[in-house]
Amino acid sequence: MLNIALAKGRLGEEIYSMFEEAGYGVSGMREKTRKLIFSDEQRGLSYFWVKPSDVAIYVERGAADIGVAGKDILLESGADVFEILDMRKGLCRMSVAGPVGYSSKPGETIRVATKFVNIASEFYASKYQDADIIRLNGSIELAPLLGLSDVIVDIVETGNTLKANNLCELERITDISAWLIANKASYRFHAAEIRKLANDLERIVSGKEV
Amino acid sequence: MKTGKKIEFDAGVLDDELRTALDLRQLYLENGFSRSRIGKFERYDLYREHKDFLVCENVISFSDTDGSLLALKPDVTLSIISGFDDSSSKAHKVYYDEDVFRVSGWTGRFKCCRQVGLECFGKVSGSDFPLVLNLAMESLARLDGQYVIALSDMNIALKALGLFCKTEAEKAQAAALAKSKNHAGLRSFIAGRAGNQNGRLDVLMSLFGLVSAPDSGCLDDVRRICSELNAVKEYDSFRRLFDDDRISGNAEHIQIDFSLLGDMSYYSGLYFNGFVGNSGEAVLSGGEYEKLLRKMGKKGKAIGFAVYLDRLGNLRRSAEKC
Known part of the structure; x- marks a missing residue:
């Protein structure tokens, strides 16, 4: 049995459609019920919906053999999992944003508001720049507007929210998308199944028929 | 005693x-x-x-x-x-x-x-x-x-990466991508620095994409890959392991996987991780x-x-x- 963790919500449903299209659908997944696990014993598949930020934890600790998680979550949590396939969904980028025209002065400690403290810390460490990282849980764009921070590190999709608040993207840290991930121990016992599933999904990702 | x-x-x-x-x-x-x-x-x-x-x-x-x-x-x-x-x-x-x-x-x-x-x-x-x-x-x-031992040879893997990476830092970045099985990322990282090298990058990718029990077909594949990546000496040393009956007799429990890499500054030669059913992570690790x-x-x-x-x-x- 292959246990698969998918993220609740619109992106998770789009991902499940790709699994379905690749021939890995199970009945009941789309029904609005309180059921948490959807299994097909005969085909050896079992799906469960979890909070997007929890997918990597379920997979890393082996409760799920595979799952699909955002690269932002993987980078931030440092989850020790195999990153098998870029699903090319949920495309966006992790960027530094701030007031239009902002640039830090040499030697200055930059104040950075973010939900992604590990990504931000690593980014500024790689540039040998001192940064005061301020952890926030939401409305990150407010921080530079109220003087709480100089810049923010956050996910940027269209840039419209930034624009509406007189902010702009200053520097791109990395591209973000949803990734098929696998538990390192499960991979050893289900290598053939996981590799076949990844190949079938890859054909869907690249627009070919399975 | x-x-x-x-x-x-x-x-x-x-x-x-x-x-x-x-x-x-x-x-x-x-x-x-x-x-x-x-x-x-x-x-x-x-x-x-x-x-x-x-x-x-x-x-x-x-x-x-x-x-x-x-x-x-x-x-x-x-x-x-x-x-x-x-x-x-x-x-x-x-x-x-x-x-x-x-x-x-x-x-x-x-x-x-x-x-x-x-x-x-x-x-x-x-x-x-x-x-x-x-x-x-x-x-x-x-x-x-129910157990599996994933087995790699760091000499082969590092020799292969050395053909494409100019510095130790590049080699470490490429090794990190290989370790996480991010093959698309590894290909793009190497292609961006060293190019395809007349198809040799495809051979490198087949080395890191290989996950198999050490049957004769697999070992033949590894030999062919190693000869194209100038790692014949390293392959010969790795191959000798399977002449031992204790190893060849347990082949169904061995998974050859050259993307399994330990710290490059300490390990060389054989490197392995052991897994048992439902452990969720490696319960054994070792190497040369x-x-x-x-x-x-x-x-x-x-x-x-x-x-x-x-x-x-x-x-x-x-x-x-x-």
């Missing part, structure tokens, strides 16, 4: 961890390894100098009454190797059963973990490599009937660490492995459910 007086007692007094530890100790003793005993404390400097060798570089340190800085051991191999006399003409074969103090990757907090393992170092002979790998597999078999010996100014070769008994919790819980 001294033989102790046998004591009879009900095995029920032993908890699972102790029973497993004693079982493994018996296995290593029967195969010619003697017990190495080391204290719980070690010089802090030993870990500061070799922090990349540690599973986790955080160490609990404290000052002794004379002001010297000590640490609660986060590792056993470094202590064993630092004390060995490399002038001996024999291979040293020791096993240990020790507590180590490490930060858990899952909770981010220190914990005390029981670790059992063995080390073979000094004048190591060719037959010692299959012996140690076989004992690693026997250890896994005693933990659970000749580079560590050189860093410590010692001669000879070295191979060993550790079994992480604290990681067997998942396995026990799922056995209880059944």
